[in-house]
Amino acid sequence: MSQTRHVPVMLQRCLDLLAPALEATGPQPPVVVDCTLGLGGHSEALLEAFPEARLVALDRDKEALRLSGERLAPYGDRATLVHAVYDELPEVLERLGIPKVQGVLFDLGVSSMQLDEADRGFAYAQDAPLDMRMDQSTGIGAAEVLNTYPPGELVRILRAYGEEKQAKRIVSAVVREREKEPFSNSARLVELIRDSLPQAAKRTGGNPAKRTFQALRIEVNGELTVLERAIPAAVGTLAVGGRIAVLSYHSLEDRLVKQVFAAGAANTAPPGLPVVPERYQPRLKLLTRGAELPTEEEVAENRRAAPARLRGAQRIREEER
Numbered sequence: 001m002s003q004t005r006h007v008p009v010m011l012q013r014c015l016d017l018l019a020p021a022l023e024a025t026g027p028q029p030p031v032v033v034d035c036t037l038g039l040g041g042h043s044e045a046l047l048e049a050f051p052e053a054r055l056v057a058l059d060r061d062k063e064a065l066r067l068s069g070e071r072l073a074p075y076g077d078r079a080t081l082v083h084a085v086y087d088e089l090p091e092v093l094e095r096l097g098i099p100k101v102q103g104v105l106f107d108l109g110v111s112s113m114q115l116d117e118a119d120r121g122f123a124y125a126q127d128a129p130l131d132m133r134m135d136q137s138t139g140i141g142a143a144e145v146l147n148t149y150p151p152g153e154l155v156r157i158l159r160a161y162g163e164e165k166q167a168k169r170i171v172s173a174v175v176r177e178r179e180k181e182p183f184s185n186s187a188r189l190v191e192l193i194r195d196s197l198p199q200a201a202k203r204t205g206g207n208p209a210k211r212t213f214q215a216l217r218i219e220v221n222g223e224l225t226v227l228e229r230a231i232p233a234a235v236g237t238l239a240v241g242g243r244i245a246v247l248s249y250h251s252l253e254d255r256l257v258k259q260v261f262a263a264g265a266a267n268t269a270p271p272g273l274p275v276v277p278e279r280y281q282p283r284l285k286l287l288t289r290g291a292e293l294p295t296e297e298e299v300a301e302n303r304r305a306a307p308a309r310l311r312g313a314q315r316i317r318e319e320e321r
Helices: 011-022 041-049 062-078 086-096 112-116 142-148 151-162 167-180 186-196 210-221 223-237 251-264 296-301
Strands: 031-034 054-059 079-083 101-107 238-248 284-286 309-315
Touching: 011 041, 011 101, 011 238, 011 309, 031 041, 041 054, 041 062, 041 101, 054 062, 054 086, 062 079, 086 101, 086 223, 101 223, 142 151, 142 167, 142 210, 151 167, 151 210, 167 186, 186 210, 210 223, 223 238, 223 251, 238 251, 251 284, 251 309
Parallel strands: 031 054, 031 101, 054 079, 101 238
Antiparallel strands: 238 309, 284 309
16 A cells, blocks of 8 residues: 555644644543544554554544554554444444543545545546445445436435536436446446536536535435534543544535534523523634635645645533533
8 A cells, every 4th residue: 555645634733733632641641533544644643743642543444444554553552443433433432431532533525545446436537336335344335326216316415415506417317327227337427427417517616527426425425414423422522621623525514513513612591691601601612713724735735635624623611411
């Protein structure tokens, strides 16, 4: 495996956001969770930057766990790698006997490895089986979604998850073509999308297949449903003073993160109270003004960083029981 192809996105900024929580000294070593291990770039940097810290890293992709296991082996028992989806974080920590953590990092979206391994079907730039499952041991692939979902459901997925304005045109073409022969490979789908879009739609926003592929990937992996559970669950695992940093790559993910952070940072008291009781006080403090973007230099060095949006928050009080 080539380590050079994997450049972790906004790495230094993520480390800076988490640092105050992970440098704090206490009776126990601080615990940091990498909810999206991937090829282990962020995890390795966390172990390197915070020599006292213990890392728990999750990934649903067994191949990612195997490769990262080799990369993180020098850190011995400071790193615990777990095969799990990130909304399972509370259960994972309970199994490991860890009551609260000091840091949590999410780097959402598709890992470099999944995009680079041609046979996974994530990338629209090369022909491959239409699979797109992050965990290839479970669930249905993208071809099955295309071949079996009712047209109305396909339109909903393309609109909701791909923000694809031409969803109806694309789905009509898919339904027509799948009756002749079921879809199995990405090149045929890419060609069909190109042929079904009006000229004006092809001129903007990069590869015209990008939005459909994003929508299929989100559906196949249940990404937004999982994320809706995962972000509040991760906030719930933070000790007071603990910090969370989330990198997202499209507006749907970023919106979810923003909503959870904003709700946590809000005063929930009924209007007009002269003194706000403890239970209504904010639980989170926002660490970023809106979403932070990668620098131009970083995007020039790593084009996959271009759509990244980073948000951070700090736990400032316990949940009221």
